[in-house]
Amino acid sequence: xxxxxxxxxFLTPERRKKVLDTAEKCGFAVDFYGRGAAPAQGLEQYEIxxxxxxxxxxxxxxxxxxYCCGFAGVDQLSDDSLYAxxxxxxxxxxxxxxxxxxxxxxMVTLMLLRRMPxxxxxxxxxxxxxxxxxxxxxxxxxxxxxxxxxxxxxxxxAKALGAGHICGVSRSGRNPDPAYDRMxxxxxxxxxxxETEILVMALPSVADTVGILSxxxxxxxxxxxxxxxxxxxxxxxxEALMEALNAGRIAGAALDVVVPEPLPREHPLxxxxxxxxxxxxxxxxxxxxxxDINVDMFCRDLENYAAGRPLEHRVDRKRGY
Amino acid sequence: xxxxxxxxxFLTPERRKKVLDTAEKCGFAVDFYGRGAAPAQGLEQYEIxxxxxxxxxxxxxxxxxxYCCGFAGVDQLSDDSLYAxxxxxxxxxxxxxxxxxxxxxxMVTLMLLRRMPxxxxxxxxxxxxxxxxxxxxxxxxxxxxxxxxxxxxxxxxAKALGAGHICGVSRSGRNPDPAYDRMxxxxxxxxxxxETEILVMALPSVADTVGILSxxxxxxxxxxxxxxxxxxxxxxxxEALMEALNAGRIAGAALDVVVPEPLPREHPLxxxxxxxxxxxxxxxxxxxxxxDINVDMFCRDLENYAAGRPLEHRVDRKRGY
Numbered sequence: 001x002x003x004x005x006x007x008x009x010f011l012t013p014e015r016r017k018k019v020l021d022t023a024e025k026c027g028f029a030v031d032f033y034g035r036g037a038a039p040a041q042g043l044e045q046y047e048i049x050x051x052x053x054x055x056x057x058x059x060x061x062x063x064x065x066x067y068c069c070g071f072a073g074v075d076q077l078s079d080d081s082l083y084a085x086x087x088x089x090x091x092x093x094x095x096x097x098x099x100x101x102x103x104x105x106x107m108v109t110l111m112l113l114r115r116m117p118x119x120x121x122x123x124x125x126x127x128x129x130x131x132x133x134x135x136x137x138x139x140x141x142x143x144x145x146x147x148x149x150x151x152x153x154x155x156x157x158a159k160a161l162g163a164g165h166i167c168g169v170s171r172s173g174r175n176p177d178p179a180y181d182r183m184x185x186x187x188x189x190x191x192x193x194x195e196t197e198i199l200v201m202a203l204p205s206v207a208d209t210v211g212i213l214s215x216x217x218x219x220x221x222x223x224x225x226x227x228x229x230x231x232x233x234x235x236x237x238x239e240a241l242m243e244a245l246n247a248g249r250i251a252g253a254a255l256d257v258v259v260p261e262p263l264p265r266e267h268p269l270x271x272x273x274x275x276x277x278x279x280x281x282x283x284x285x286x287x288x289x290x291x292d293i294n295v296d297m298f299c300r301d302l303e304n305y306a307a308g309r310p311l312e313h314r315v316d317r318k319r320g321y
Numbered sequence: 322x323x324x325x326x327x328x329x330x331f332l333t334p335e336r337r338k339k340v341l342d343t344a345e346k347c348g349f350a351v352d353f354y355g356r357g358a359a360p361a362q363g364l365e366q367y368e369i370x371x372x373x374x375x376x377x378x379x380x381x382x383x384x385x386x387x388y389c390c391g392f393a394g395v396d397q398l399s400d401d402s403l404y405a406x407x408x409x410x411x412x413x414x415x416x417x418x419x420x421x422x423x424x425x426x427x428m429v430t431l432m433l434l435r436r437m438p439x440x441x442x443x444x445x446x447x448x449x450x451x452x453x454x455x456x457x458x459x460x461x462x463x464x465x466x467x468x469x470x471x472x473x474x475x476x477x478x479a480k481a482l483g484a485g486h487i488c489g490v491s492r493s494g495r496n497p498d499p500a501y502d503r504m505x506x507x508x509x510x511x512x513x514x515x516e517t518e519i520l521v522m523a524l525p526s527v528a529d530t531v532g533i534l535s536x537x538x539x540x541x542x543x544x545x546x547x548x549x550x551x552x553x554x555x556x557x558x559x560e561a562l563m564e565a566l567n568a569g570r571i572a573g574a575a576l577d578v579v580v581p582e583p584l585p586r587e588h589p590l591x592x593x594x595x596x597x598x599x600x601x602x603x604x605x606x607x608x609x610x611x612x613d614i615n616v617d618m619f620c621r622d623l624e625n626y627a628a629g630r631p632l633e634h635r636v637d638r639k640r641g642y
Binding site: 128136289 | 424428444447448449451455460482583608610
């Protein structure tokens, strides 16, 4: 019988049943493993892997035809040489994270605009100070760099909260979502940075996004700008960002992704001024909704796969997303 | 000439001009003082005071006919005996704070649901842990106790973020705002508490709101409930709330208002578990928008006053709001 290996930790009995029912309907048997916990032997029997399989284990999956990664970012999985065959189809779970990551972006943006880390320090000292200047999402000028599922989910929420102007920036510069007041192609990013108060970065790590927020572009941001990154740490010249923050040349930043991860204890990012650092939690899979959508998307694509239809979430490995 | 005393710190040249132009049109001259900085002599010459006049100074304002308080909460100003005459009209600035306070509520709610204080502790220890269970505003059951300007501004934002069910609770149980899925009168509060995941309190301090979140009602909340209070500290049995938090009987609380303020250094609230404490900052006047609206509302009511029309923001001193 054709076989699927599921390697994920969030498979509650309900989600397990949903996978099993869909697999049975499509003529597959399923074995369940933990996230990243590929069995030491027998990986060659699986035609499909869903969840997270460590890249170094993939080569042993000699029967693999489709790997559905449970994450949205698949930069570690794009290299053809990881696979036993170059024909392995890769799909991701982009679409499952827009909700939770957009709530993270909203939270850290409000924390920075409303000076929350400083108020938390004040409270830690048991002092009662209430007069630090604050700002609002209402009326603010926002640039969303990477106008995919995550960026657009945030743009819709910011719009609903009364953001003054939202500019989306994507490779093509096209995106029909009405949350954006304006769309720009990536090569015109420089023109919008000087008027950006909130720069939200939700980019995959691919050749032309690595280092996209360069030292020169950081210098184009106004003094009251804040930068939020939830995509990949490689998108930012981290050294230049730390310098700008420490010198007060921009108002603040919230980084959920950094280089490297985990961040070594002696790294200067830990003590950078006006930096709200989080340990890659924005897409935390503990949120039931995220996992439900994740499983739903896999099951839909499993039906597509079994019927010979194109996968909804197939990744172009050359493009990287 | 009839005279107005403005006692506020946020009077930028533009806002000052707006007040002066409106006053001139209405036949008034204006003197400007700082917030709470009533002049030692001559207070009797003012027919109108706008901003914040310390209650102990009001008695000297023997010519006072209208006091427009720049804050929304006027519990310190309701007592007739504060004034030289019981006929002094009191108005407040309810309506100026909905935007900024609703952004505060959103921020602290997300921080509690997403375990942000714990992640901040982890980051402070330079550790890299990403797997604490989180929750979302999306799909959550929210009760808004006090369905006025502030509560309703929050309800609209929560609705836009996909809240599952929003129940408003007000004295009358009436409120036409479509953000609420359901409205209840205050006396039926008990019936909605057991199914409340997020309890937002935005009540004025009046006789029947003092102690409204009693020990018995805290016991009705489910274990995963969080409580957010931005109204007045008196609305909660603080002792009972601290016990519930320390015992883990509810999931968390965010208090921007407490009893007393400022909180003494040795008070047990500072070290209560899962409590996000802020020093009464949610309605911080540093936000330009809040101050603009504040001045606009005063100027509109000044025109009403001069024309003999009823004031839009008149407070019923007996009712307290």
